[in-house]
Amino acid sequence: MTAPIALSTSDGHGADPGDDLLVLSGLGVAFGSSRGPIHAVRDVSLRMRRGEVLAVVGESGSGKSVTALTLLGLTRGPFSTITGSATFDGIDLIAAPDKQLRAIRGKRIAMVFQDPMSSLNPVIRIGEQIAEQLRAHESLSKAQARARTIEALGEVGIPRAAERIDSFPHEFSGGMRQRVMIAMALSCGPELLIADEPTTALDVTVQAQILDLILRLRDERGMSVMLVTHDLGVVAETADQVAVMYGGRIVEQAPCEELFADPRHPYAWGLLGSIPPLTGDRPEYLPTIAGTPPSPLALPAGCPFRARCPHEFDACGELPLLEERTPRHLDRCHLSLDEQRRRRSGADGRIGLLHDDAAAGAATQEPA
Amino acid sequence: MIGFIIRRLGSMVLVLFAVSVLIFVIFNVIPSNDPAVRMAGKNPTPTQIEAIRRDWGFDKPVTTQYVRMIEKTFNGELISYSNRQNVTERIKEGLPRTLSLTFFSSLFMLLGGILLGMLGALKPNSKSDRAVNAFAVTGISLPVFWTGSLASYYLGSKAGVIPAGGYVEISEGGVLQWFWHLLAPSIVISLLFIGIYSRVVRGDLLDALRADYVRTAEAKGLSRRRVVVRHALRNALIPMITLWGLDVAITLGGGAVLTETVFDLDGVGAYLAESVQTLDVPPVLAITMFGAIAVVVMNALVDILYAYLDPRIRL
Numbered sequence: 250m251t252a253p254i255a256l257s258t259s260d261g262h263g264a265d266p267g268d269d270l271l272v273l274s275g276l277g278v279a280f281g282s283s284r285g286p287i288h289a290v291r292d293v294s295l296r297m298r299r300g301e302v303l304a305v306v307g308e309s310g311s312g313k314s315v316t317a318l319t320l321l322g323l324t325r326g327p328f329s330t331i332t333g334s335a336t337f338d339g340i341d342l343i344a345a346p347d348k349q350l351r352a353i354r355g356k357r358i359a360m361v362f363q364d365p366m367s368s369l370n371p372v373i374r375i376g377e378q379i380a381e382q383l384r385a386h387e388s389l390s391k392a393q394a395r396a397r398t399i400e401a402l403g404e405v406g407i408p409r410a411a412e413r414i415d416s417f418p419h420e421f422s423g424g425m426r427q428r429v430m431i432a433m434a435l436s437c438g439p440e441l442l443i444a445d446e447p448t449t450a451l452d453v454t455v456q457a458q459i460l461d462l463i464l465r466l467r468d469e470r471g472m473s474v475m476l477v478t479h480d481l482g483v484v485a486e487t488a489d490q491v492a493v494m495y496g497g498r499i500v501e502q503a504p505c506e507e508l509f510a511d512p513r514h515p516y517a518w519g520l521l522g523s524i525p526p527l528t529g530d531r532p533e534y535l536p537t538i539a540g541t542p543p544s545p546l547a548l549p550a551g552c553p554f555r556a557r558c559p560h561e562f563d564a565c566g567e568l569p570l571l572e573e574r575t576p577r578h579l580d581r582c583h584l585s586l587d588e589q590r591r592r593r594s595g596a597d598g599r600i601g602l603l604h605d606d607a608a609a610g611a612a613t614q615e616p617a
Numbered sequence: 618m619i620g621f622i623i624r625r626l627g628s629m630v631l632v633l634f635a636v637s638v639l640i641f642v643i644f645n646v647i648p649s650n651d652p653a654v655r656m657a658g659k660n661p662t663p664t665q666i667e668a669i670r671r672d673w674g675f676d677k678p679v680t681t682q683y684v685r686m687i688e689k690t691f692n693g694e695l696i697s698y699s700n701r702q703n704v705t706e707r708i709k710e711g712l713p714r715t716l717s718l719t720f721f722s723s724l725f726m727l728l729g730g731i732l733l734g735m736l737g738a739l740k741p742n743s744k745s746d747r748a749v750n751a752f753a754v755t756g757i758s759l760p761v762f763w764t765g766s767l768a769s770y771y772l773g774s775k776a777g778v779i780p781a782g783g784y785v786e787i788s789e790g791g792v793l794q795w796f797w798h799l800l801a802p803s804i805v806i807s808l809l810f811i812g813i814y815s816r817v818v819r820g821d822l823l824d825a826l827r828a829d830y831v832r833t834a835e836a837k838g839l840s841r842r843r844v845v846v847r848h849a850l851r852n853a854l855i856p857m858i859t860l861w862g863l864d865v866a867i868t869l870g871g872g873a874v875l876t877e878t879v880f881d882l883d884g885v886g887a888y889l890a891e892s893v894q895t896l897d898v899p900p901v902l903a904i905t906m907f908g909a910i911a912v913v914v915m916n917a918l919v920d921i922l923y924a925y926l927d928p929r930i931r932l
Contacts, residue, residue: 352838362829368830
């Protein structure tokens with residue numbers, strides 16, 4: 250690829266709509282089930298700029314993967330209904346006809362999946378699997394496609410790519426397979442790479458390699474990356490922007506450093522608080538968020554995090570709006586900014602979802 | 618590969634030994650099955666029976682009789698007890714008929730099973746899926762001799778749409794007549810297997826369509842046809858191929874007893890039926906061993922095909 254498209258990672262460009270590569274607006278995904286509709290994703294709105302790495306964080310079932318899959322029209326399941334819009338460079342991905350969507354898939358938006366063990370076809374040589382994507386989007390001869398495939402494999406750090414091109418997936422390790430997946434995803438030079446937990450199934454050392462690879466290629470090509478993950482360590486290392494999802498909704502969205510320095514939503518406090526500290530005394534038990542995520546079949550009215558939030562009060566019965574209370578930092582919580590700051594920090598200054606009496610007492614005295 | 622062939626040949630020897638001993642023992646313990654008595658004709662004198670017994674070696678120990686029969690089987694000298702024909706010659710006569718029948722029926726099973734299975738899997742629970750399911754259950758339930766007789770009688774003898782039976786060699790009536798006479802019996806045999814395969818393919822294809830690698834293929838922007846045929850179907854066909862290989866082997870090895878009889882094809886299967894009725898041990902033994910060889914060889918071929926279809930499998 251050529252020189253990166255103007256990177257806009259610094260603040261101050263937020264208002265310029267020309268920079269937006271992907272705009273989700275009120276996106277909702279529901280699946281039909283025998284026990285009623287399952288609302289996997291509700292009213293998700295966000296903007297992604299060109300060259301940006303957006304991390305979508307949340308627990309299993311928070312709707313982050315479904316959001317990513319919906320963008321490519323890969324949502325599965327019976328009777329799924331999609332509402333809202335997802336606009337990619339002016340094209341509505343939800344409304345686009347199949348043919349137009351197919352031309353975008355793999356070419357302009359590519360995807361890397363979680364499990365490299367099962368995401369490659371076990372009975373087709375890896376070279377053919379990459380070459381067929383190239384040939385689906387570009388008019389290449391077999392020889393040209395093969396040359397491009399070798400190039401793509403070399404670029405993701407597969408040694409002796411010209412020999413390995415005729416291997417089958419089972420002849421590769423997990424990390425190597427994920428490299429193949431990335432080579433495949435990047436082969437047509439996409440503008441947006443969606444990586445759905447690309448490192449979850451890999452060893453820790455391999456995880457770092459794969460992330461470095463994605464970031465290096467992002468820098469070289471200027472593509473945007475949507476990184477779906479539940480690993481906050483990964484987020485801290487890679488993301489420009491972070492969207493935190495809970496119960497199918499975005500509960501907080503902020504530039505990466507800001508989210509780690511000034512998390513607003515109690516759920517985000519809980520996530521950050523559950524990272525083991527590297528300095529100081531180690532806690533005997535790693536803090537966790539009590540309870541389990543709500544069933545998407547029976548989401549509570551009001552704030553989705555209500556049932557697990559120690560700071561819940563009367564107002565939480567009503568769903569808070571996702572508000573931009575300071576520039577580029579949105580959250581969905583009824584607590585005032587001051588209240589949030591006061592309640593999230595423990596005596597040692599660490600951020601966490603605190604259950605102490607002081608915080609509880611404060612809540613009854615002056616509801617925000 | 619050489620190791621694979623040696624292993625398969627070894628297992629073939631074992632299978633042939635077991636099958637032949639079994640057949641031989643069964644026919645020796647069946648009550649009132651003294652071949653000498655039956656060969657002697659009506660109202661024989663004891664001396665006549667004794668003479669036949671001596672001539673044919675029925676007075677020898679059972680083990681000696683077994684060894685001699687096996688020797689003759691492989692030398693092509695085996696003689697039928699009931700009509701004193703050379704068994705090998707007679708099998709050779711029937712083989713082209715059975716082979717032709719096997720050829721068409723295996724083709725129909727394969728294509729029918731795949732097509733109907735796809736029809737069901739691509740639109741699960743639709744009308745076409747239910748129709749395929751109904752067809753499959755019907756095909757599995759209908760006995761071959763019944764569908765065969767109906768087709769032969771109503772479509773053949775009465776309506777005259779198809780030949781009621783018989784076999785025409787290519788050298789006699791040309792390819793078209795040859796095919797025309799095999800069409801109905803091939804379809805009749807295939808019905809059962811199409812029923813089974815369509816269910817197997819439907820299930821495996823549905824699983825494959827849900828697989829992660831199919832989602833990857835879709836994410837690459839490939840056409841629907843390419844996703845289904847190249848990515849899903851190829852994986853989904855692997856289990857069916859195993860079934861198919863064995864069924865072809867059984868038809869080839871004289872298993873199409875009923876169809877060959879109903880349609881008067883006079884192949885290996887019909888010969889087997891005829892020989893069992895007259896308790897004629899030599900042809901039964903020879904055909905059973907021939908069938909066993911067919912099964913073992915087809916099995917090996919299926920395994921080779923399997924390894925080709927799924928590179929994770931080592932021979």
